[in-house]
Amino acid sequence: MIKILFICHGNICRSPMAEFLMKDMVAKQGLSNQFYIASAATSMEEIGNGVHRGTRRILEDLGISCSGKRAIRMEVSDYKKYDYLIGMDSWNIKNILRIVGSDPEHKVCRLLDFTDHPRDIADPWYTGDFDATYRDIMEGLEALLLRLQRK
Numbered sequence: 001m002i003k004i005l006f007i008c009h010g011n012i013c014r015s016p017m018a019e020f021l022m023k024d025m026v027a028k029q030g031l032s033n034q035f036y037i038a039s040a041a042t043s044m045e046e047i048g049n050g051v052h053r054g055t056r057r058i059l060e061d062l063g064i065s066c067s068g069k070r071a072i073r074m075e076v077s078d079y080k081k082y083d084y085l086i087g088m089d090s091w092n093i094k095n096i097l098r099i100v101g102s103d104p105e106h107k108v109c110r111l112l113d114f115t116d117h118p119r120d121i122a123d124p125w126y127t128g129d130f131d132a133t134y135r136d137i138m139e140g141l142e143a144l145l146l147r148l149q150r151k
Contacts, residue, residue, distance in 0.1 A: 003036040005082040011041035011071035012052040014088040020066045040074035042095035054130035089120035111140035
């Protein structure tokens with residue numbers, strides 16, 4: 001089983017979008033039993049809060065439910081629990097490494113590092129552009145899934 005933790009600052013915008021889109025992608029390909037997919041925050045700011053309305057809108061428009069999702073913070077033990085700790089931007093990566101200490105198994109990376117155009121995914125909390133975030137996340141997820149299927 002491949003275990004993936006998507007991580008952003010608050011776990012209300014980008015990382016839950018990636019979590020639920022990836023779950024939907026693997027379900028549509030009949031691969032759900034091969035994956036464990038979750039998301040978390042690097043900060044404590046939004047812990048317990050639900051998914052941001054902008055992310056919920058994107059997911060609902062696609063017929064994907066994120067009902068019941070509440071923001072959680074990643075823990076040191078997540079390094080052992082997951083095969084991939086995937087942040088949305090460089091700042092997330094720095095904070096992930098502060099939490100886990102080091103990355104000897106090379107599990108920590110940005111989502112768009114799997115693409116031909118590695119870059120940060122802008123935080124829609126600040127940009128307000130959830131559609132651009134969705135496009136970037138889908139680009140990263142498609143590349144990630146392709147890479148995982150080649151293994």
